[in-house]
Amino acid sequence: TFLHEGHGTMVGFVDTDRAGLGPYEWDLRSLLTSTVLQGRELGLSAQQQDAALRDAVNAYRDAVTSVAGKDGKEAEDAAKKLRATKDDAPEPLRKMIKAAEKQDAGEWRDKVLDTSGDGIALRRREGKLTDIPGTPPGAREKIIAGIRDAAPRYLASLPKDLREKYEGYTVADVAMPVSGNGSLGYGRYQAVLVPPGKHPKSKDALVLEFKEELAPVLPGVPRGLHGGEGQRVVDLFRLAEGAKAEPAWGSVTLPAGAGVRSNSFFVSDVRPDDVGVDLDKASPHEFTEMVV
Numbered sequence: 001t002f003l004h005e006g007h008g009t010m011v012g013f014v015d016t017d018r019a020g021l022g023p024y025e026w027d028l029r030s031l032l033t034s035t036v037l038q039g040r041e042l043g044l045s046a047q048q049q050d051a052a053l054r055d056a057v058n059a060y061r062d063a064v065t066s067v068a069g070k071d072g073k074e075a076e077d078a079a080k081k082l083r084a085t086k087d088d089a090p091e092p093l094r095k096m097i098k099a100a101e102k103q104d105a106g107e108w109r110d111k112v113l114d115t116s117g118d119g120i121a122l123r124r125r126e127g128k129l130t131d132i133p134g135t136p137p138g139a140r141e142k143i144i145a146g147i148r149d150a151a152p153r154y155l156a157s158l159p160k161d162l163r164e165k166y167e168g169y170t171v172a173d174v175a176m177p178v179s180g181n182g183s184l185g186y187g188r189y190q191a192v193l194v195p196p197g198k199h200p201k202s203k204d205a206l207v208l209e210f211k212e213e214l215a216p217v218l219p220g221v222p223r224g225l226h227g228g229e230g231q232r233v234v235d236l237f238r239l240a241e242g243a244k245a246e247p248a249w250g251s252v253t254l255p256a257g258a259g260v261r262s263n264s265f266f267v268s269d270v271r272p273d274d275v276g277v278d279l280d281k282a283s284p285h286e287f288t289e290m291v292v
Helices: 025-041 046-067 072-082 091-101 105-112 139-156 160-165 229-244 284-291
Strands: 002-004 008-010 170-177 188-194 206-212 250-253 264-270
Touching: 025 046, 025 284, 046 072, 091 284, 139 160, 139 170, 139 188, 139 206, 139 250, 229 250, 229 264
Parallel strands: none
Antiparallel strands: 002 008, 170 188, 188 206, 206 264, 250 264
């Protein structure tokens, strides 16, 4: 979901995992719907769209078949072969990822941080980031106070090298992303933390995202090993990523009202290289190659 200028909240056929109990085919339909829409945006012919859909379905089917009927170590070995990194991506996508990663850190800071005042704040951007709503009265202040209180607990949970790097950091500003959870009213916030001192530098600032995590709708999905839905997400992310897991992932509990249905939040850092690729820049040929 996202807020479309002049049209209110727009809802797309993605992220249906919390809509209710349903078949796994929903994910495949979501993928294929996105494939068709992006193909139309790029001007692919009906025949090219059909070919892209068939390639995507075949690749999905082959991947599922490779792990079907296996268990234990055999299943894990098969799953490892399916875990793709950017180096495994098709050449067109790999080129786009590398281009996105070359974004200058200074340019990124200028885009997301506002240093025009006495300190450092998050830059409000139309359609991207806005103030936390002020209703009901006192809600905004309660959420900000909760994040200020939770930040030291989050920092204390990090590995030793990161704890030392961010020692003494405090919350300077809090805002709400417009897209995703924020547009639907679910708890999602960003905060900028700065080091101690009167004149902190933007290059030393730490930007965090707090995202409300709800209980899984499917039966049998494990909860967090240490309790809380935020920690469940951390545990599963670390399990999936293995050695490549981000050390800054964490979880905190915020005051009642910070989230719609939960007070458990997943926390991650926002970095200059944490940027997606722009598929609109792909040619029709590159797009069909990436779908496979």
